[in-house]
Structure formats: C-alpha cells, structure tokens
Amino acid sequence: MDLHFETPVLKYWGFKEDPFEDFILQGESLRLFVCRHYELHRLHNALNTRCIGVYGTHGVGKSSFLRKFEKKIKHTGLVVAYVRLAGSTEKALYREILAAILQCHSEKKIKTGKEFKLNSREESKRVDSSIRVAKELEFGAVSVMKAGVKQAKEILSAPHDEDSARLLISKIIANTKTAFVVIVDDLERMEYFLKNRISYARFIAGFVRTVGDLFSRQGVAFVVSLDKGFVDQIGHKMPHDEGEALFSFEELVELPNFLPQELADMIRKRLNDRKWGKTLGDFISPDAFWGLMLATGGHPRKGFGVLRMAMQYVEMRKKPRKLDMESIKEGLKGRPDSIDDKDLTIVQFLSIPGSHSASDKDFQKAVGLGRTSLLNRLQALTYRLGLEVAAERIGTTTKDVYSLPEIKFYV
Numbered sequence: 001m002d003l004h005f006e007t008p009v010l011k012y013w014g015f016k017e018d019p020f021e022d023f024i025l026q027g028e029s030l031r032l033f034v035c036r037h038y039e040l041h042r043l044h045n046a047l048n049t050r051c052i053g054v055y056g057t058h059g060v061g062k063s064s065f066l067r068k069f070e071k072k073i074k075h076t077g078l079v080v081a082y083v084r085l086a087g088s089t090e091k092a093l094y095r096e097i098l099a100a101i102l103q104c105h106s107e108k109k110i111k112t113g114k115e116f117k118l119n120s121r122e123e124s125k126r127v128d129s130s131i132r133v134a135k136e137l138e139f140g141a142v143s144v145m146k147a148g149v150k151q152a153k154e155i156l157s158a159p160h161d162e163d164s165a166r167l168l169i170s171k172i173i174a175n176t177k178t179a180f181v182v183i184v185d186d187l188e189r190m191e192y193f194l195k196n197r198i199s200y201a202r203f204i205a206g207f208v209r210t211v212g213d214l215f216s217r218q219g220v221a222f223v224v225s226l227d228k229g230f231v232d233q234i235g236h237k238m239p240h241d242e243g244e245a246l247f248s249f250e251e252l253v254e255l256p257n258f259l260p261q262e263l264a265d266m267i268r269k270r271l272n273d274r275k276w277g278k279t280l281g282d283f284i285s286p287d288a289f290w291g292l293m294l295a296t297g298g299h300p301r302k303g304f305g306v307l308r309m310a311m312q313y314v315e316m317r318k319k320p321r322k323l324d325m326e327s328i329k330e331g332l333k334g335r336p337d338s339i340d341d342k343d344l345t346i347v348q349f350l351s352i353p354g355s356h357s358a359s360d361k362d363f364q365k366a367v368g369l370g371r372t373s374l375l376n377r378l379q380a381l382t383y384r385l386g387l388e389v390a391a392e393r394i395g396t397t398t399k400d401v402y403s404l405p406e407i408k409f410y411v
C-alpha cells in the first residue's frame with residue numbers, strides 16, 4: 001500500500017494523492033507515460049549500434065523514457081541490464097554495470113558458454129560489497145572509517161575494483177550466448193562529482209572508448225543518458241580528443257520538451273489517475289493552459305511545479321477550484337520562468353476563430369508590433385508551440401496564416 005499525506009491543498013482540491021508529484025515513471029506508474037513514440041522507435045532501431053546516447057534537459061523525462069524503453073524491449077523478449085547510477089561516485093561506474101549484468105546472469109536471463117566459468121553469485125558478492133565500501137568511503141562515514149574498512153577487507157578476499165570489473169564485463173560480453181542491452185541512467189549526474197566539464201567530457205569519452213574497444217560485440221548495446229547542454233557542446237568547446245571520442249556515440253536520440261497537446265494529455269492522464277472525474281478544462285482554463293505552456297515550454301518538471309504552486313495559491317485564497325491565468329502567474333512567482341506578455345497576446349489572438357497572419361492590422365495592433373516583428377514571433381512560436389501554418393492565396397499573392405493546435409479541453 002502506498003503511504004501519503006493528506007495535505008491541506010490536496011484536501012481542498014479533493015485529491016487523495018498529488019496529481020503532479022514528480023517521480024520517475026516506472027513499473028505500475030508507467031501507465032502515466034505519454035508520447036515519445038518516435039523516440040522509442042528510433043532507439044529501438046538503433047540497437048544494432050553499440051553505444052547510444054539519450055539526451056535532454058534536466059527533468060525532461062530521460063529516466064522515465066529509459067524505463068518505458070526497458071519495458072517495451074523486454075516485451076519483445078530482449079534482456080535488459082538496467083543500471084541507475086547511485087550518483088555518489090563516478091569511480092564505481094563499471095562495478096555498477098557489472099552488478100546489473102551479473103544479476104541478469106544469476107537469474108539465467110543472460111547465458112554464457114560452458115567453457116567460460118562464471119559464478120555470478122560469488123562475483124555479485126564481490127562487486128556489491130566493494131561498491132558499498134567505495135560509496136561509504138566517499139561519504140566518509142565514520143563507522144566505516146573506523147571498523148568497516150578493516151572488516152570489509154577481511155570479508156572480501158578479492159573485492160572488485162574498476163579494472164577487474166571492466167575486465168569481467170568484457171569477458172562476459174565475449175562469451176555471452178544471449179543478446180542484451182545495458183541501460184545506464186543518470187550518467188549525466190556524474191558531472192556533479194567531477195571537477196568540471198572537461199573532466200566530465202574525459203570521463204564520458206573514456207567510457208565510450210571502453211565500450212568501443214572492450215565491450216564491442218554484435219548483439220550487445222549500451223544506452224546511456226546524457227544532458228543536453230553537454231551534447232550541444234560536443235565538437236564546439238570540448239578539447240579536440242574528447243570532442244572526437246564523443247562523436248563515436250553512433251546514435252544520439254534527443255528528448256525534446258512536450259508539445260501543447262502532449263502536455264495536455266499528460267495533465268489529463270494524471271488528473272484521471274487521481275480520480276478528478278471532470279474534464280481538463282474544468283481543472284485549468286484554456287488561457288491559463290497556454291500561459292503555462294508559454295512559461296515552461298512544455299517541460300514536464302517545470303510544468304508540474306507551476307501547477308502545484310498554482311493549486312496551493314487557489315487553496316490558500318479559498319478560490320473556486322479551477323486554475324486561471326492569475327493562479328498560474330502566482331504559481332510562477334519566484335521561478336526562473338515567466339510568461340512573455342506579447343507571446344500571450346499572440347496566443348489569445350490566435351484563439352479567436354478565423355485566419356490570422358502577420359499582415360493582419362488588427363493582429364499587429366493587439367500585440368503592439370509591426371509586421372516583421374510579429375512574423376518573427378509567430379515563427380518562433382510555431383516551433384515552440386507547434387502552431388499550424390497554412391498558405392492562403394489572395395489574388396496573386398499568398399500569405400501564411402497561423403492557428404493554434406486544437407486542444408480538447410472539455411471532453
């Protein structure tokens with residue numbers, strides 16, 4: 001049974017559980033997963049390459065995506081060794097990977113040739129306790145310092161270190177009779193434990209090289225998470241060697257922010273799951289939704305954060321239980337994101353039925369911009385909000401007319 005608090009805001013809104021709680025979707029909660037069909041398909045098709053990076057900004061949904069992918073390919077009978085880096089040290093990377101592979105081996109999901117003797121349970125013990133000691137030492141736990149290390153050394157006749165772990169992984173890969181995928185989530189977190197971007201680049205480059213040199217085998221693929229800022233820098237600011245090595249990610253799959261319809265689906269799904277029992281439009285007014293979309297760009301973690309704060313604002317003021325523009329603006333207070341008023345006016349104008357173009361004088365007047373500036377804004381919004389554009393013919397000339405993508409708020 002899940003435990004949760006009945007907080008004042010949830011009570012006021014009539015929810016037992018927070019609809020916008022931020023958690024990685026996995027197991028049962030994957031029922032809340034939306035979209036990403038294209039990216040899932042691309043990643044699936046990329047499995048014949050050895051090393052694939054999945055990247056996006058913080059909180060855009062990398063971990064949830066990797067969990068969904070794991071589920072999808074397990075469904076097709078593929079074996080997956082899933083590694084979620086505990087995040088305490090970059091020094092245990094290969095041991096963490098080895099532990100996941102050994103787990104699959106001891107469960108007989110990964111089978112190796114008879115001539116290769118592998119006692120996965122014994123090796124698991126060697127690797128697990130050595131990871132634990134590495135982590136505890138990293139945190140400087142006093143008890144471990146005093147007694148644990150001595151004790152651990154006694155228990156572990158030959159604990160794995162990174163080199164021995166790397167070697168054993170390569171042997172397992174060389175001897176495997178089962179195709180398998182290794183997913184390494186949170187690899188991008190290692191950036192926080194390394195001194196700077198360059199050390200991090202070296203660390204990633206070293207990993208990619210190791211996969212290429214030691215772990216390369218048809219039927220074994222590595223999928224790792226990376227952050228967007230880092231990938232965008234590849235080949236630009238990185239020292240030559242690291243930039244080059246990073247290019248050996250044979251495939252890079254980007255996870256973008258969500259489009260308005262997708263964010264709407266995500267919110268609707270969460271509301272339904274928490275037994276809201278009404279429509280999306282009864283929860284958030286269309287213009288407040290567009291405000292949220294403009295401020296967060298369709299980023300789920302940012303969006304959920306604003307919704308939670310807006311719900312609290314409504315609860316504290318004892319206002320009717322529906323998010324309007326005011327509550328969204330309140331929810332944005334103290335955050336780095338904000339709603340650009342001109343963009344909001346554009347969206348509001350586009351929501352009036354009819355065709356609208358940058359040469360429309362009423363449109364220009366409402367926004368307070370000339371034709372060229374309005375056109376630039378519309379083009380930028382087309383990319384961000386997925387505005388629909390159609391060419392309309394008037395006499396001998398054509399002009400682009402823009403409309404908002406249709407969101408079904410009241411079904």
Ligand SMILES: Nc1ncnc2c1ncn2[C@@H]1O[C@H](COP(=O)(O)OP(=O)(O)OP(=O)(O)O)[C@@H](O)[C@H]1O
Pocket residue numbers: 021022023024025032033034035036056057058059060061062063064065266300301304
């Ligand atoms: N496809 C999706 N469908 C529904 N919700 C999603 C989806 N992707 C992400 N989310 C939600 O967005 C939030 C962030 O997701 P997640 O933790 O997977 O992102 P992340 O990129 O791994 O974050 P971090 O950078 O902190 O590791 C979570 O609340 C998650 O439930």
Ligand SMILES: [Mg+2]
Pocket residue numbers: 062063064186
């Ligand atoms: Mg994550």
